[in-house]
Amino acid sequence: MNRATEYLKSLDHPEQAEMGPLVDRVIQDAIDAGSSDIHIEPWDSSLVVRIRLNGVLQELVHLPLELSEKLSGRLKVMANLISYETDRPQEGHAQLDTSSGGVELRMSFFPVVRGSLQGSVLRGEKMVIRIFDPNKRSFNLDELGFEADTLISLKQLLARPSGMILLTGPTGSGKTTAIYAALTHLAQQHGSSISISTVEDPVEYNLPMISQAQIHHAKDFTYPVALRSLMRQDPQVIMVGEIRDAETANIAVQAGLTGHLVISTIHSSSTAGVFARMINMNIEPFLLASSVIGVLGLRLIRTNCPSCAMPYQPEAGYLKLIPEHRLDEASLRQGGGCEHCLMTGFGGRVSVTELLEVDEVVREAILEKLPTRKLQEVAVGQGMRTLWRAGLERVLNGQTPLEEIIRSIPCDH
Numbered sequence: 001m002n003r004a005t006e007y008l009k010s011l012d013h014p015e016q017a018e019m020g021p022l023v024d025r026v027i028q029d030a031i032d033a034g035s036s037d038i039h040i041e042p043w044d045s046s047l048v049v050r051i052r053l054n055g056v057l058q059e060l061v062h063l064p065l066e067l068s069e070k071l072s073g074r075l076k077v078m079a080n081l082i083s084y085e086t087d088r089p090q091e092g093h094a095q096l097d098t099s100s101g102g103v104e105l106r107m108s109f110f111p112v113v114r115g116s117l118q119g120s121v122l123r124g125e126k127m128v129i130r131i132f133d134p135n136k137r138s139f140n141l142d143e144l145g146f147e148a149d150t151l152i153s154l155k156q157l158l159a160r161p162s163g164m165i166l167l168t169g170p171t172g173s174g175k176t177t178a179i180y181a182a183l184t185h186l187a188q189q190h191g192s193s194i195s196i197s198t199v200e201d202p203v204e205y206n207l208p209m210i211s212q213a214q215i216h217h218a219k220d221f222t223y224p225v226a227l228r229s230l231m232r233q234d235p236q237v238i239m240v241g242e243i244r245d246a247e248t249a250n251i252a253v254q255a256g257l258t259g260h261l262v263i264s265t266i267h268s269s270s271t272a273g274v275f276a277r278m279i280n281m282n283i284e285p286f287l288l289a290s291s292v293i294g295v296l297g298l299r300l301i302r303t304n305c306p307s308c309a310m311p312y313q314p315e316a317g318y319l320k321l322i323p324e325h326r327l328d329e330a331s332l333r334q335g336g337g338c339e340h341c342l343m344t345g346f347g348g349r350v351s352v353t354e355l356l357e358v359d360e361v362v363r364e365a366i367l368e369k370l371p372t373r374k375l376q377e378v379a380v381g382q383g384m385r386t387l388w389r390a391g392l393e394r395v396l397n398g399q400t401p402l403e404e405i406i407r408s409i410p411c412d413h
């Protein structure tokens with residue numbers, strides 16, 4: 001039983017729970033489970049507390065609805081927010097000492113309504129706490145679970161003196177962790193002989209030996225402003241948190257062409273699609289083709305729980321997605337659910353990657369402004385293993401069920 005439930009059970013009247021001990025227990029439960037986020041929201045008859053485990057929400061405890069306001073008040077006091085204000089969104093952060101060390105909490109409060117049986121409107125708040133545990137994070141490229149060939153090629157790209165490396169993938173696909181690991185790798189390779197600077201929104205972790213700047217929109221410290229002035233700081237490696245406008249794209253491309261290694265993320269549905277996205281931001285194809293040296297596509301997939309994974313047979317419709325000649329040697333496995341994985345069948349997460357390296361042939365294709373689909377074909381012809389194929393390999397060797405990659409990776413045929 002988790003600590004929050006134990007605490008509630010120890011009380012004669014759960015609605016009289018003390019907020020200090022309750023909040024401490026909920027957060028400690030989340031940290032113990034290895035969770036990144038806590039969601040607290042009013043449902044019909046209770047205030048549900050859920051934690052995100054391996055990317056999926058799980059119920060932790062149900063609290064009496066009466067505690068809603070007291071709990072939000074307590075959290076807001078911790079984050080130095082206005083505790084009596086419940087009808088507008090608020091955001092803040094707090095430090096908390098736990099038994100395993102200090103953690104940073106980012107809190108967000110959002111007013112919600114819920115109609116009651118009598119027709120009156122109940123107001124409440126949805127509260128989300130994101131946990132940043134510096135003791136738990138390691139930014140080691142070798143430990144992200146990247147495929148061996150991706151790892152070798154990525155390290156070769158990072159060894160180049162100039163050019164742009166772009167990462168792409170949906171929110172929660174591990175882009176930030178991968179970028180921090182890449183910067184840590186560079187810092188370790190070069191020691192104090194290299195100058196590495198970042199511009200981020202926000203800075204999530206402080207990395208040793210790296211200058212990190214945080215965007216501040218209210219003070220007009222935007223990506224373009226920060227990047228332009230950063231160029232006068234003689235950096236060799238520049239990390240840009242995200243390219244989302246033409247001006248930032250333009251400065252970043254120029255930096256990659258003028259002797260800097262630029263690493264950034266960009267939103268796109270595929271690695272090949274990154275080029276069309278940049279061309280839509282008014283970047284000339286010839287600049288793009290000379291500046292970008294690689295695009296890394298990322299997804300995080302859940303892996304089978306080692307305690308309960310067993311052979312299984314996916315349903316026939318899904319099974320067709322596996323090439324017939326691979327089925328004989330395949331070891332298809334799925335977790336059945338046990339106490340170690342809270343009955344989810346999953347035990348952890350691992351990265352699946354697709355690395356589009358820009359060689360002569362791909363460069364020609366970019367110059368010709370080939371449509372994304374065609375550009376992808378050219379890259380595959382040059383040896384790129386797609387996300388789907390990388391995911392399929394993980395299915396064939398029993399790391400994850402077929403359904404998991406169908407859920408998280410676009411099928412490419």
Ligand SMILES: [Zn+2]
Nearest residue numbers: 305308338341
């Ligand atoms: Zn299990």
